[in-house]
Amino acid sequence: MNIKILHPCPQCGGEVSLEETDRMLACPYCRVRLHMTSEGPFRYALNVAKPQGDLIYLPYWRFKGIIYRAVSFKIDPQILDATMLALSGAAAPRSLGLRPQTLPIKFAIKTLPGAFSRPDMIFDKALTQIEKQVATIKKPEEEFEKAYIGETASLVFAPYYLNNNTLVDAILNKPLGKLPDASADAIKSTLVENPKWEPKFLSAMCPYCGWDLKGDKQACVFVCGGCRTAWQPQGKKFKQVAVGTIVGEGEQVVYLPFWRIEPEVEGMELSTLADLIRVANIPKAVQPGWDKIPFVFWIPAFKVHPHLFLRVSRQVTTSPFTGEIETVTPPSQTYPVNLPLAEAVQSLKVVLATFGKPHRTVFQRLPKISIKPKKAMLVFAPCAVQGSELVAQELGFAVSRQALIAGKDL
Ligand SMILES: [Zn+2]
Ligand SMILES: [Zn+2]
Secondary structure: OOOOOEOOOOOOOOOEEEEEEOEEOOOOOOEEEEEEEEEOOOOOEOOOOOOOOOOEEEEEEEEEEEEEEEEEEEEEEEEEEEOOOOOOOOHHHHOOOHHHHHHOEOOOOOOOOOEEEEEOOOHHHHHHHHHHHHHOOOOOOEEEEEEEEEEEEEEEEEEEEEEEEOOOOOOOOOOEEEOHHHHHHHHHEEEEEOOOOEEEEEOOOOOOOOOOEEEEOOOOEEEEEEOOEEHHHHHHOOEEEEEEOOOOOOOEEEEEEEEEEEEEEEEOOOOHHHHHHHHHHOOOOOOOOOOOOOOOEEEOOOOOHHHHHHHHHHHHHHHHOOOOOOOOOOOOOEOOOOOOOHHHOHHHHHHHHHHHOOHHHHHHHHHHHHEEEEEEEEEEEEEEEEOOEEEEEOOOOOEHHHHHHHOOOO
């Protein structure tokens, strides 16, 4: 479940409600569209309407995403949505439960009254602990590979009071117990006031031609309808993204985005189309010249349910497209890019595990295989709307429109 954040519009001051996955602030009052970035993770705070004393905010890592684990010769995707106290010593509740989803949230910025405790636990460690909690309900299996995809890692600060070393939950106004002096001092030593954690806002305008950049609120790549280029926010600027469009025919066309990634594979012979035929054991004779055509992965650049994500990646990667790609963005409606390249890259080994044959051997070799991207391009594939499905003729797959809608919340 997404959390909702309230933030004043930087241009007109009107209060805007944002979803945690939104990367665009679209103000309903003055109509400005601003892309949001953050140095480090986005930081939020649970809001206390009328504080009864000096507030201190303790940090919790929040993870929301999908873990793909290669276990016992199958891929086992699991959706995780959890919080974990980001202080190693503090005697405070370890998780926030459903509070982030049910209480008003703001960005953790200096206008909030109180002091913020700096986390002393890195995100990876918190994630390991979250996984351990999940693992206790499942029986242990041999794990060959693990990837986190579509993840949101943010910090949520929860309000407490520290009254004579008694920790008090500031939302329920409920004492949680007296802390040993050392623990209370440890918390006090991490406190900072007025942290400079404001999100940064970037005007969604094409750096080339000044046209409004298109992309929905969750998009991580924006498309310019004027000069047909694509842009990705990086720091305080937009950086151009290599882009292409598969030339297609027919009406009612929607363009779905894919990351076309030419990999450098170590630990397995997989650099050409001929290698793919062998690795995936595709019942096709290797044609002359195929040992010169580079092997590429095709990974959806949009969030969908994990099983569908794996199926589409496998289908498109193993039925390679060799037709024409024009190096511009599509002439008409594009589906938003909401899965960044970096996350698509993390999925490559898991995708390889779905098509490599024999399965058992490939799984066992996974820990010794490394895959790095050599070249990457964002490619839009035309899809025809056929009833409740989107059919991509050129790439040879179909997805239900309902699955795309459901995927946006992941
Ligand atoms: Zn505004
Ligand atoms: Zn432009």
